[in-house]
Amino acid sequence: MVTGTAAGALLVSTGTASAHVTVNPGEAGQGEYAKLTFRVPNESGTASTVRIRVNFPAATPLPSVRVKPHPGWTAKVTESRLPRPVDVGDVRLDRAVTSVTWTAAEGSTIGPGEFDEFDVSVGPLPAKSSMSFPVVQTYDDKTVARWDQAQAAGAAEPEHPAPTLTLVAGSGGHHGTEAAAYAALAVRRLGRGGAR
Template sequence: MSTTRSLFRTTGVTAAIAFTTIAGAGTAAAHVSANPEQAEQGGHAKIAFRVPNERPDASTVRVHVALPLDHPLSSVRTKPLPGWTAEVRKVRLDRPVDVAGAQVTEAVSGITWTARPGTAIAPDQFQEFEATLGTFPTDTDRLLLPTEQTYDSGEVVRWDQPPAADGSEPEHPAPALALVEGDGSGHGHGSAPDGTGHDGHEDAAEAEPAGADDTARVLGGAGLAVGALGLGLGAGALLAARRKNGGRA
């Protein structure tokens, strides 16, 4: 009976740890993000803006991504998404800006995706909005891409906060794109446009399923770690009980 009680206690502790770990991971990952999170300076890349629906009683009907004008992007191409319309807004700059050796006088200020009736992001769902962006600047190592998420209830959630000074994540972090030094080819971390309206490496970029969610990988890793911890604790308790009883189970 002592051994059984010990094992039940161990199982209960393990279950509590598992619940806390998984719940915490889910909360931390529930925000708008740019994927991949890295691109090459001076190049282009296909970026997917991943938007989870966080409301249990409302659906997401509009997503607006603001692009920086202090580091302007002159080329933006959106990938068609069934049930959604995409609008790319361009503005003329007050003065030309040098981007990767080229003078840019007009830039894209933002992209807006709007759902047609019946195609909104419902509760417990997410959607990915893809676009090829470029040319990325060479004088900064990070771009913030503030995003507005609009629900059919009228609520607007702004994902526009930069990282805190101590490196911690704010409540509503803006999607961020890290820019790394390129190899001189002009290709981004994702794929570069080839002038045909398609990405130059479309097949390679599509090799990974678009629905492969980073959150699932985080939760899967947490589950494996917690499971291993539970097995170790259970085995230790059983061994200790056998020694106490003179080797009997």
């Protein structure tokens, strides 16, 4: 569990009607590690965002998920047993991180007209064309926004698209060896039930 200590929502200019939750950068290399930033705007005119849950796909589990401490928010990392073991490079996973939930302390919520950003380090990324991370955004008036709609090729963007990371061929080199070492360490820690 990671606990923040200070408040810190970021102010953005008006005009959030077309804003949605995104993952940045939008592209990363297969087999590599990446820092992913989930940008969360507040689209409510009156309520504040108090909780963000980012879901990680069990079909393409990540051996390592590390959360950057976020001032004013507490992060809970949830690991789950996979329906069946999955081979990731030279390692086999039977458990993986399936979600990270950030909860705001009093005074640290994302107010109307504001946005905030939440960082995780993940990897190694799978040999797929993309990964989606459905997000559940909860407001203090109990309303919930679900950013979980898939983007169909050639179709208009849905109203609540899931943040999607495009995956391209990795650069390889020494980074691949480093990734394999980190993956093996992560698997050993998962086997002991330890944190990443």
